Amino acid sequence: MSTLHTVTKPGQVMALCARAVVSGDSVLLIEDAVYELLSPPTGLNALPDSCSVYVMDIDARARGVEVSAPFEVIDYDRFVSLCVDNEKVLSWF
Amino acid sequence: MKFALAVYGAPANSQAPQSALHFARALVAQGHEIVRLFFYQDGVNTATAIAQPPQDESNLSEEWQQFVQAHNLDAVVCIAAALRRGIVDQAESDRYELPGHNLRKGYELSGLGQLLDGALMADRFITFGA
Numbered sequence: 138m139s140t141l142h143t144v145t146k147p148g149q150v151m152a153l154c155a156r157a158v159v160s161g162d163s164v165l166l167i168e169d170a171v172y173e174l175l176s177p178p179t180g181l182n183a184l185p186d187s188c189s190v191y192v193m194d195i196d197a198r199a200r201g202v203e204v205s206a207p208f209e210v211i212d213y214d215r216f217v218s219l220c221v222d223n224e225k226v227l228s229w230f
Numbered sequence: 231m232k233f234a235l236a237v238y239g240a241p242a243n244s245q246a247p248q249s250a251l252h253f254a255r256a257l258v259a260q261g262h263e264i265v266r267l268f269f270y271q272d273g274v275n276t277a278t279a280i281a282q283p284p285q286d287e288s289n290l291s292e293e294w295q296q297f298v299q300a301h302n303l304d305a306v307v308c309i310a311a312a313l314r315r316g317i318v319d320q321a322e323s324d325r326y327e328l329p330g331h332n333l334r335k336g337y338e339l340s341g342l343g344q345l346l347d348g349a350l351m352a353d354r355f356i357t358f359g360a
Contacts, residue, residue, distance in 0.1 A: 145246075145359055168245045195252075196245075213256035220354050221231055230238070230246075230359025 139163065141223035144170040145230040151180030154229040160187040163219055165211070167193040171202045191219065233257055234266040234348035239360030240275035241283070241290040247276045250358040251294055258301055266348030267298065267305040269337075272360055274312040277305075277337045291334065298336040306348075309339040 142164045144154050151166075151173050158164060164184060166173055171192055173181055181190060191211045192204045204210045211219075220226050235254060239246030257264055269276055276294050283289050298305045312333070313322065319339055323331035333339065349355040 143356070167249060213252045214260065216253060217256045217260055217262065220233070220356065226354055226356050228357035228359055230357070 138225070139223045140225045140227055141165060141219050143167060143226065143228045144173070145228070146170055147173040147180070150229050152183065154227075155180050155183035157227070158184055158188055160185050163189045163191065163223060165191045165193065165216065165219060167196050167216075169196075169200075171197045171200055171204075174202050174204060174208065191215070231354060232263050232265045232352045234268070234352035234355045235264065236268045236270055236345060236348075236355070236357045237273035237276060238271045238358065240272040241281070242275065244272065244360040246273065246358040246360050247290050247294060248288075251290065251297060253356065253358070254297060264301070264303055265351045266344065267303055268345045268348055269305070269307045269311075270342075270345065271308075271311055272315070273358075274307050274315055274317050277307045277312070277334050278317050278332050279334045280332045295334045295336055303336075305337045306340045306344045307333065307337050308345070309341055312339055 139161045142154050142158055144151050144166050145168045147170050190208050192208050194210045194212050197204050235250055237246050237250045241247050276291055281291055317333055318331050319333040320331045
């Protein structure tokens with residue numbers, strides 16, 4: 138059973154989320170959580186290798202944060218699809 | 231698929247209502263059903279009728295109300311969170327003998343049980359935290 142974790146803030150919130158993520162889960166960074174991509178991405182480094190990390194396009198662009206592989210930029214339509222594809226959604230804020 | 235959404239942040243100091251509206255529009259566009267919207271904590275400020283943001287900014291409360299009414303959504307505002315922040319409907323205004331009421335049409339004041347009910351009814355429950 139996979140879970141989509143939506144993260145709204147960088148720092149401690151991301152770090153706490155990372156403790157709960159297990160193999161096969163997905164993580165979506167929205168709002169200020171996109172700042173997590175600025176170096177050093179300590180919270181993101183704590184994630185298991187087998188989880189996918191997505192970044193909300195409009196939030197990254199609004200903050201001037203560039204997104205590169207392995208992180209994937211998505212829009213709200215894809216956010217909805219991720220909710221459908223995972224059995225649970227956990228919101229971290 | 232059935233979705234329930236909770237919004238915890240206010241338009242003036244959080245991105246939560248904006249993100250939730252983007253998400254809700256995408257849900258409807260893809261043919262999903264929104265079985266409950268629940269505005270909690272500072273999120274209740276989204277339902278005020280008398281906030282006037284500057285004219286060069288978007289009026290999120292207005293946009294949310296239009297969305298709720300256009301799709302005839304079940305939009306619940308937490309009554310305890312609303313009362314302590316001065317968001318009241320006609321009935322609560324009368325009960326507490328207040329000088330007016332400001333809950334937008336299309337919303338209903340109710341208890342936290344409606345949040346739990348929404349989570350149970352829906353296939354997916356998404357929180358937009360502040």
